[in-house]
Amino acid sequence: MLTNNLLSIKRRPWPVSILYLGAIAVLLTGWLPTLLGARIGEPLLDVLFLGSSAAMLVRYGARKGVLLAQEIGWAIYLIIGAVLAVLLRGVHPLDFAQAYKFVWYLVLLAPFAWSRAAMAPSDFNRLLNLSLFMFFTVYLIKRLLGDDRPVLMTENNFEIIFLALLYFSVYVSGIRPTAAQTFLLLGIVVLSGSRSAAVAVALVVAFSFDFKSRNAAKILGGTVAAVIGIALALVVFESRSEGGIETIDRFRFFLLFLESVKDWTLADYLLGADRLTPLPPYVCSQLAFYSVLFSYENTGSCYSVILHSFNLRIVYDHGLLISALMILYLLHLTRSASIAQRVCVIGIVLASGLSVSALNNVYTALGIGLFCMAASSRIQSNAVADN
Template sequence: MYNRGRIIYFILMISFIWLYFIGLSSGTQLSNSRAGANTVFEIIIILATLVGFSQYNKSILPSLVCFSVIVFSYLVYESNNVNNYKTLDFVLIYKSVFYLFLFTLPTRASITKQQYKYIYYILLIMFLSKYMLSLFVFDVKRPWVYTENNFELMILLFSFAYMKSQNVNIKPIATIALFSIIILSGSRSAQGCLLFIIFMTFSSKSLSQTIFKYAVLLISIILVTFAFFDRLNGADLSTIDRVLFLNVFLTEMQTASLLEVFVGKPIITPLSIYSCDVLSYYAGHNTLCFSMVLHSYVLRTIYDHGILGLALILYLYFKHFKYLNYDTNFALTVLGIGILNGLSVSSFNSVYFALSIILLKLSAPQSIAIIKRRNS
């Protein structure tokens, strides 16, 4: 019988390296590389799910919940789509639910810790080389390999969290490389996520370790505060795009009923004309726009699915990480990274988040147990 995990491993390695060179050939033109990379990674996520799909078992219940939500929502959307909204808008709104559906499907495929470590090392080499070229040769202020670094750095951050959580022996130079990449990226959300990972994964068995752990937390708060005021550069708060998105979100929610606060607006509800006008630059100067224009996954999800919808998505992710035999601390670390990233960009809705959690699924303690049973 063919080794499903090995097939997925080679597909991932080839794709990462191939798309790296595509990005190099694109020079400073992000748009020339981003669409192709995103599409390839979407295909890999679906392919990895199909190749590894296992028979029905009790773990499929979360998948059925997600699938039912998607189907029911789409049927309601189609029956009420009198304004002929684009299906793509519906897909973007429910994309994170679709990724959750794929993540919770049972699998028989698995990759070893060693294989995951090789992927991590290769990614570190490619990211560090491309970021240094971008900054010091091409004079690109926000370097990238596949897409905007706020998104793609999640792959490295989740991988680092995994190595720390599973006690994988990684060379000190690899950790130095990761820290260098995060600093060179200029991504404040990535820097915050890295400090969060250190706080969550650092052992605190002794007093000195406990002091160090909370010192990291204090430094994180100071750095976030400094970054916030540095970004202001003496200007008004409203000039920050994320503050603008938050103000528009709060304006929209002022007219929401209590029910809508908890379960979200009716399926595929556009923002008001006023909000679309305020965010015209981000909405492509269209008078019709949807929650995607708010950028932040947290704001978008509360608007579309409510507080309960966001809570349910987080709960299902947490339960499935526990099902995969990850400990509670690691499950909370993953969700924390997702939420921190989701305060700024699309996070759980991003193909790079989905790719990261598929890697975590394939290399989970439960999945590695499959390899041991196969080889015994």
């Protein structure tokens, strides 16, 4: 069974128990409020992410080095941004929080990399099994009931990124995902109808392929899964892109972004707009359909969140320099993994950032935290084997 031994009693470091048991609780119950129109899965995961990060920091402390210096740098950047935007320019605190949310997650991710209490590979695998079971079952039932964009807790653009990173974490921890797990993951993507999820899943399936294996069956199975993953990604794209590129809403957002920065100088591209600058009024007026994403000030103004793309948002609000520093930080944060594995994670962040909030949501942040712990688990397992 997919949930076999899920709640098996074993001694785990208490920070790991908080993360593991908390994730199980959210996966089992977070979908229920959606039946009544309430989506509390994301807030619950935010609490879990914050609690797990704090627990690991209290239990294991911070490690002196480049990562600590970078984390302090991000914390200072967050404080400076708050002073400039909220205190000096009078930006609504919630608008500021929306634009700087990814910085908060970057700060909280460091303890996952510092943690010396790596989660056991078997626990990663159990979490994946439960996640696949919950996602596939709920998505399938909602599809049969006529929902063409089913969700478990929030938008499937977000939550399948977490599922993809969890699948990849299982592989990184030392357990090769089974064919059943892979095909369930691919089935979930088809049921979701999400293009960004299709790209993320195609990446993790491809990067989980063992090119060094001498087992013909594994090579054939991995090749088939990778081909199917890429094919499904193309199918989802094609099904959601009828009428050409001009009909894709993200392409329209990109054109509006270009319109917003048409007068920018090189310094503007490097540093972003003044903290925190709304989009031009005529751009907001063209996006009136998304008024729910307008400023919390209720003045008819809107910020870059309305562009529905983390990549565009980070360039507009923070500039190319901060974008580059973010990627460097992620590479250092995941240094326990191989170069190929780190490239895969960065690829997922960039791909999801084309159409959704990428690092500006807890699903991606928590998935990266699990990936960091999986890489540490692999290193510890190899060290034990060597001894």
